[in-house]
Amino acid sequence: MRRMMMLAGLFALSALPIRAQEMVTDFVLGNGMQVVVVEDHRAPVVMHMVWYKAGSADEQPGVSGVAHFLEHLLFKATDTLESGEFSEVVSANGGRDNAFTSYDYTAYYQRVASDRLELMMKMESDRMVNIRLTEDDILTERDVIIEERNQRTENSAGALFREQRSAAQYLNHRYGVPIIGWRHEMEQLDLQDALSYYEQYYAPNNAILVVAGDVYPDEVKALAEQYYGVIPANPDLPERLRPQEPPHTSARRMEFRDPRVAQEYVTQSFLAPERDSGDQKEAAALTLLAQVLGSGPNSVLARKLQFGSKQAVYVSSFYNGVSLDDTTFDLIIVPANGVSLREAEDAMGAAIEQFLQDGVDPEHLKRIKMQLRAEQIYARDAADSVGNRYGRALTSGLNIQDVQEWPEILQAVTEAEIIEAAKRVFNPDRSVTGWLLRPTSNQEVTQ
Amino acid sequence: MKHFVAAAIVFFAALPARAEIAIQDVVTPNGTRTWLVEEHSIPFVALELRFKGGGTLDAPGKRGATNLMMGLLEEGTGEMNAMDFARAAEELAADFSYDAYDDAISISARFLTENRDQAVALLRKSVVEPRFDQVSIDRVREQVISGIRSDDKNPDRIASQTFDGLAFGDHPYATSLNGTEESVGALTRDDIVEAHQNALALDRVYVSAVGDITADELGRLVDELLAGLPETGAPFPAQAQYRLEGGQTLVDFATPQSVAIFGHEGIERDDPDFFAAYVLNVILGGGSFDSRLMTEVREKRGLTYGVNTFLIPKDLGSLYLGSVASANDRISQAVEVIESEWARMANEGPTQAELDKAKTFLTGAYPLRFDGNGPIANILVGMQMDDLPIDYAATRNDKVNAVTLDDVKRVAKRILRPEDLHFVIVGQPKI
Numbered sequence: 107m108r109r110m111m112m113l114a115g116l117f118a119l120s121a122l123p124i125r126a127q128e129m130v131t132d133f134v135l136g137n138g139m140q141v142v143v144v145e146d147h148r149a150p151v152v153m154h155m156v157w158y159k160a161g162s163a164d165e166q167p168g169v170s171g172v173a174h175f176l177e178h179l180l181f182k183a184t185d186t187l188e189s190g191e192f193s194e195v196v197s198a199n200g201g202r203d204n205a206f207t208s209y210d211y212t213a214y215y216q217r218v219a220s221d222r223l224e225l226m227m228k229m230e231s232d233r234m235v236n237i238r239l240t241e242d243d244i245l246t247e248r249d250v251i252i253e254e255r256n257q258r259t260e261n262s263a264g265a266l267f268r269e270q271r272s273a274a275q276y277l278n279h280r281y282g283v284p285i286i287g288w289r290h291e292m293e294q295l296d297l298q299d300a301l302s303y304y305e306q307y308y309a310p311n312n313a314i315l316v317v318a319g320d321v322y323p324d325e326v327k328a329l330a331e332q333y334y335g336v337i338p339a340n341p342d343l344p345e346r347l348r349p350q351e352p353p354h355t356s357a358r359r360m361e362f363r364d365p366r367v368a369q370e371y372v373t374q375s376f377l378a379p380e381r382d383s384g385d386q387k388e389a390a391a392l393t394l395l396a397q398v399l400g401s402g403p404n405s406v407l408a409r410k411l412q413f414g415s416k417q418a419v420y421v422s423s424f425y426n427g428v429s430l431d432d433t434t435f436d437l438i439i440v441p442a443n444g445v446s447l448r449e450a451e452d453a454m455g456a457a458i459e460q461f462l463q464d465g466v467d468p469e470h471l472k473r474i475k476m477q478l479r480a481e482q483i484y485a486r487d488a489a490d491s492v493g494n495r496y497g498r499a500l501t502s503g504l505n506i507q508d509v510q511e512w513p514e515i516l517q518a519v520t521e522a523e524i525i526e527a528a529k530r531v532f533n534p535d536r537s538v539t540g541w542l543l544r545p546t547s548n549q550e551v552t553q
Numbered sequence: 554m555k556h557f558v559a560a561a562i563v564f565f566a567a568l569p570a571r572a573e574i575a576i577q578d579v580v581t582p583n584g585t586r587t588w589l590v591e592e593h594s595i596p597f598v599a600l601e602l603r604f605k606g607g608g609t610l611d612a613p614g615k616r617g618a619t620n621l622m623m624g625l626l627e628e629g630t631g632e633m634n635a636m637d638f639a640r641a642a643e644e645l646a647a648d649f650s651y652d653a654y655d656d657a658i659s660i661s662a663r664f665l666t667e668n669r670d671q672a673v674a675l676l677r678k679s680v681v682e683p684r685f686d687q688v689s690i691d692r693v694r695e696q697v698i699s700g701i702r703s704d705d706k707n708p709d710r711i712a713s714q715t716f717d718g719l720a721f722g723d724h725p726y727a728t729s730l731n732g733t734e735e736s737v738g739a740l741t742r743d744d745i746v747e748a749h750q751n752a753l754a755l756d757r758v759y760v761s762a763v764g765d766i767t768a769d770e771l772g773r774l775v776d777e778l779l780a781g782l783p784e785t786g787a788p789f790p791a792q793a794q795y796r797l798e799g800g801q802t803l804v805d806f807a808t809p810q811s812v813a814i815f816g817h818e819g820i821e822r823d824d825p826d827f828f829a830a831y832v833l834n835v836i837l838g839g840g841s842f843d844s845r846l847m848t849e850v851r852e853k854r855g856l857t858y859g860v861n862t863f864l865i866p867k868d869l870g871s872l873y874l875g876s877v878a879s880a881n882d883r884i885s886q887a888v889e890v891i892e893s894e895w896a897r898m899a900n901e902g903p904t905q906a907e908l909d910k911a912k913t914f915l916t917g918a919y920p921l922r923f924d925g926n927g928p929i930a931n932i933l934v935g936m937q938m939d940d941l942p943i944d945y946a947a948t949r950n951d952k953v954n955a956v957t958l959d960d961v962k963r964v965a966k967r968i969l970r971p972e973d974l975h976f977v978i979v980g981q982p983k984i
Binding site for chain 2: 148149150151189190193194197198199200201202217218219245246247248249250251252253254256257260261262263365366367368369402403404409412413416419420440442443473474476477479480481483484486487488490
């Protein structure tokens with residue numbers, strides 16, 4: 107069943123629309139593959155993406171990094187393409203291609219002239235089921251992902267700290283395991299590990315096709331049916347039930363020391379609910395809480411700690427509700443010169459305590475909502491990012507309606523709801539506090 | 554009043570007919586030249602301002618002044634302090650960003666049609682009448698110093714700063730435009746005011762706009778925006794002399810993966826061989842997955858996650874650089890492969906097949922860059938700064954296609970100089 111949605115702007119507060127005026131169409135192929143088309147006819151360019159509802163958090167214990175390893179291996183040979191030929195063909199057609207892996211999804215994309223869409227579908231549908239890997243591919247590409255881990259993680263004290271914090275945050279859920287994998291497990295990944303993951307998760311009924319740009323839904327539908335529609339669904343696709351977190355009942359504290367630390371800082375994270383299909387209100391309140399508390403010079407924490415007491419060089423808060431399972435609400439404070447980590451942590455705690463008593467400044471919230479409405483206009487200039495937004499949401503347990511209702515849900519959040527959500531999320535028993543430090547001089551000698 | 558000096562319709566032959574972008578050359582009533590693409594389907598405008606000069610205009614002993622000055626433009630103007638200014642921008646849902654580079658400073662803005670006049674008035678106050686109050690200087694200075702300290706512990710930054718230092722001696726290009734902890738720590742308010750007068754002058758400004766605005770409206774907007782800036786700024790420094798020879802420099806740094814920056818002198822943007830060099834670089838290591846270096850170092854040997862090369866034609870000197878990172882026990886192997894590929898390309902040049910592939914890639918990818926008001930405004934202002942003609946975008950693919958195999962082979966011999974190739978390696982490589 108195909109639905110056409112051309113959303114008219116709803117007006118409130120100012121002339122800006124609340125709802126997106128995107129031209130989004132979605133339908134489902136006979137084999138269960140979902141398709142989303144975002145139209146933007148200003149330039150003859152298209153973004154073609156396939157998103158799999160499988161990421162690192164869907165891996166089996168012991169093979170961390172295999173989702174990302176497989177993503178690399180999908181650029182090797184298939185029945186009809188030689189190793190490396192996929193990207194060569196994209197380049198030869200003036201396009202760019204790449205892929206990315208996260209906890210909840212793996213996605214492949216090509217950005218090309220819109221008249222090359224068919225060729226992209228032909229190749230992408232081919233590697234959904236036809237890769238042919240050799241032992242040699244495995245050994246060389248495993249070295250590449252280990253160098254990738256070296257570059258992204260091992261060479262950065264901040265990245266190693268982040269990895270340890272996630273591990274401390276999640277006792278049982280795979281969000282505690284790095285997407286790229288633990289090094290000792292990556293070193294053992296083999297052909298069979300990659301193929302097991304591939305055979306289990308790479309199937310049309312576990313994938314979402316997103317096409318954004320100068321295309322019409324009818325042509326996308328015809329092509330999608332021709333190339334993706336003929337691939338049989340995987341009848342053994344497991345339900346996506348992953349080990350969940352037990353109740354967090356004790357505050358966790360950690361210190362990470364590394365001689366490469368230039369600037370010490372404190373982070374705090376709290377287990378927080380994510381956006382659930384049909385139930386996004388709490389996540390909306392947390393999204394606005396992150397804005398009110400720690401985004402920009404007028405946010406509560408910046409006003410108090412950067413401009414007021416001058417105890418912080420930088421302070422911020424983050425929350426991203428797009429996640430299949432429970433996520434986190436994060437705080438960071440980088441202390442000013444002469445302020446200790448202990449003082450910085452206490453000052454941040456006191457500032458939040460005060461905020462819970464004072465409440466949200468209605469003028470501030472009004473400005474944030476104005477910016478969110480303007481974002482709907484700016485977003486029309488970037489069909490790719492609209493496509494990305496749908497891809498992430500649909501692989502994280504949300505549906506099209508959830509994505510389209512989200513802006514209105516954000517606009518409806520009240521000051522009181524933000525404070526209530528803050529009181530629920532800032533539960534010390536569910537916190538992980540991390541200090542990133544230089545080694546003491548004693549330890550440095552032994553490094 | 555509006556003067557149309559020229560209008561160019563860019564037409565990408567490789568693509569359907571709708572791929573056209575009409576670039577208008579608009580001279581404002583006060584005489585500032587701006588390039589405009591009208592795009593009325595979405596009610597906002599992306600505006601780009603560039604002032605030539607950038608970090609190279611720092612006065613002797615005042616390294617970091619231009620960068621700190623740019624960080625202070627959004628920190629208050631007139632009666633408004635930093636928070637008031639941010640609040641005003643939030644109310645308008647306008648975005649402004651201010652950046653400093655070696656050869657230029659940039660101011661980027663996007664604002665809605667419904668409150669365009671107010672947004673531009675606010676932007677003008679920050680650009681023309683910044684407050685530079687001491688409390689803001691001290692706060693932003695501490696942020697900059699925090700960044701400098703982080704750079705000093707970051708192997709990538711250590712590598713590129715070491716290379717620049719060795720390559721450019723006492724020219725501003727030799728040091729980071731952020732300055733050092735000492736130089737930034739010593740900057741006074743007077744230094745910041747001077748940096749502002751040096752950098753933001755009408756004799757070096759470039760403007761482009763894309764979006765929901767007409768040429769008349771843009772002319773008035775730009776004049777209003779720039780009113781009050783001085784006519785002339787500081788003189789530009791002399792050309793930089795490249796002084797590094799072939800070899801290796803090792804910077805000992807305790808980290809598991811060594812990072813290398815390598816290269817030698819490059820080629821100027823206005824050199825007649827620049828196009829051939831540009832095509833050559835795509836074949837050698839210019840960022841696509843099937844460049845020679847990616848194939849040899851990553852795909853065949855698994856020695857790295859990424860190896861890339863870049864032509865860097867700066868205003869006062871040019872570099873041809875590359876970067877690679879490999880575990881400490883593998884970096885020497887990666888360096889060997891790169892050295893041998895550098896020499897092989899210099900001697901033999903690419904094959905006809907490689908050249909053809911690079912051309913299809915470059916010509917096909919070019920129109921894909923014109924994807925949105927912001928990116929197009931960026932491209933236009935860059936073209937102006939490079940002194941390219943207004944029809945450049947329409948002829949650029951023809952220039953790529955005109956490059957012959959003989960051209961690339963000749964230019965490979967000319968610009969790739971294996972004996973001058975210098976590697977700066979940061980890490981603890983095992984030889």
